[in-house]
Amino acid sequence: MPTARPTTRQTNLLERLVALLTAEGFALFTLDDLAERLHCSKTTLYQLAGSKQELVQEAVKHYFRGAAEAVEKHVAATAAPADRIVTYLRAVAERLRALFRQFLDDMSDVAPAMDVYEANTRLAADRVRQLITEGVAAGAFRDVHAAFVGEVVTATMQ
Template sequence: MTSAHATARRAELFDAVVALFLADGFAHLTLDEIAGRLHCSKSTLYTLAPSKDELVVAAVRHFFRAATDAVDAADRAASDAGGERVTARRLAAYLGAVGEALAPASESFVSDLAAFEPTRSVYERNTAAAAAHVRAIVDDGARAGDVRDVHATFVADVAASVMVSIQTRALARRTGLDDATAYRELADLLTRAVTR
């Protein structure tokens, strides 16, 4: 087996693990159950990680890495389009893409993610990075005069607070919104707030 083939097989297997976890969560699954559901051996899973906990963390990182790539691509496309209202388009594209990335995540997955400290930490880091990106979009728009007269740092901080509330499950408990829908609502709210 060539190195390229092994790398491709490994990526496919990670994608399959992620899809399983997104659909069903991971806390209740054993390595035997994961192997059975993916029609592979436990030894194949051990090529990805030496234990179930490390497999879960690796799969969650894999999920967020792919999500980050897709979200950043959506922001670049909105930014490259230029023209008027670029900040509103970027916010809608970026936060909408976050919502799309999280859409396949079942309640079981999100609950397991929040309950397991290592995966919660991965989600927290990604939320912090996304909040910083939103702040940068609003700051860019304020410098360019593309947003109405708002306090850009305040708007970005509100966005960050909501994003943390989504990530910690507090918003879901208060509103019943799943993470994907909450990000879409946040995108709509922010674009209306900053648009001239």
């Protein structure tokens, strides 16, 4: 995506692109198909990214950025340390469950999109470690190896 902040129109287009791709996958779509389905020109799509692969990467980034914000809203509304972890994991699972199987399969075939997924998986593991560390500091949990638990969560998410 260009370094400039996306316009409201571009953000709306990206939202519609994410909805389309997460519902149907993207391997079989051409840029012409996407432009037709999104009721825009290919030039408009090229303003978001320089190629189909980059467009997919931007859509995946956008999806996970929104998912992370939604997950954190759930966590922020939860007080007890154990409940915060459960809330976090459930909210993450809900966001992943919402993805169409074809989207996940297609994403695994596009290295930049998979890189985004893997980076988000690492961030999720870091967040679980942080929630555990906070719970230990608050006296809600006995001292555990938070890094190990985070690795287990990462392996489960992958």
